[in-house]
Amino acid sequence: QLQLQESGSGLVKPSQTLSLTCGVSGGSINSGGYSWNWIRQPPGKGLEWIGHVFHGGSTYYNPSLKGRVTISEDRSKNDFSLTLNSVTAADTAVYYCARENFLAATGFDFWGQGILVTVSS
Amino acid sequence: SSELTQDPAVSVALGQTVRITCQGDSLRDYYVSWYQQKPGQAPELVIYGKNNRPSGIPDRFSGSSSGNTASLTITGAQAEDEADYYCNSRDTSGNHVVFGGGTKLTVL
Numbered sequence: 001q002l003q004l005q006e007s008g009s010g011l012v013k014p015s016q017t018l019s020l021t022c023g024v025s026g027g028s029i030n031s032g033g034y035s036w037n038w039i040r041q042p043p044g045k046g047l048e049w050i051g052h053v054f055h056g057g058s059t060y061y062n063p064s065l066k067g068r069v070t071i072s073e074d075r076s077k078n079d080f081s082l083t084l085n086s087v088t089a090a091d092t093a094v095y096y097c098a099r100e101n102f103l104a105a106t107g108f109d110f111w112g113q114g115i116l117v118t119v120s121s
Numbered sequence: 122s123s124e125l126t127q128d129p130a131v132s133v134a135l136g137q138t139v140r141i142t143c144q145g146d147s148l149r150d151y152y153v154s155w156y157q158q159k160p161g162q163a164p165e166l167v168i169y170g171k172n173n174r175p176s177g178i179p180d181r182f183s184g185s186s187s188g189n190t191a192s193l194t195i196t197g198a199q200a201e202d203e204a205d206y207y208c209n210s211r212d213t214s215g216n217h218v219v220f221g222g223g224t225k226l227t228v229l
Contacts, residue, residue, distance in 0.1 A: 006133050047164065049218040062214050096163055107154025107169040107209065114163050
């Protein structure tokens, strides 16, 4: 059974950089046909897709994040990471990593438990 | 703003049928997936593709689509179905993922 686990700092100061990693176990991020995603949810609000990385390293990002975001994979560690620059209080959210079966269009079938990141001085 | 539109809240009497809808231009070209989220938990996939349920999802959950509108139907709603429900698909470019704003389902 595939498992995803987010890790990283839960508190980031305004204007600084948010960095999170999603560790994947029970499967390989090298498997073709999948995208590895970051999704966030501000307190009391809905889900927002941040972006994804495919096997091979190609990426797509939510245009609303205006170039502040980078998602990368580390095949040797079987994980993928999120970097979000110049954070503000509006970036406070629970951050989830999730797998999408892109080729089969089966949606986000596995999710991490989520990690709360608070932006505050 | 979301390119997929959902009603913010819907209610259903216990044991009755409820339909939750999701509208968006991209739904004419791309399948929608549906997720259930209970407080303090990660979302869980309940419907994907044309009308498919992951293993373990009760068969009272079903999906359908027509034109720019997709629907999640719960036939015989149970108390444990009370949750937030989100739809997701692609945007019209096909390159980006979008979520609906979510529907809070109350089972009366």
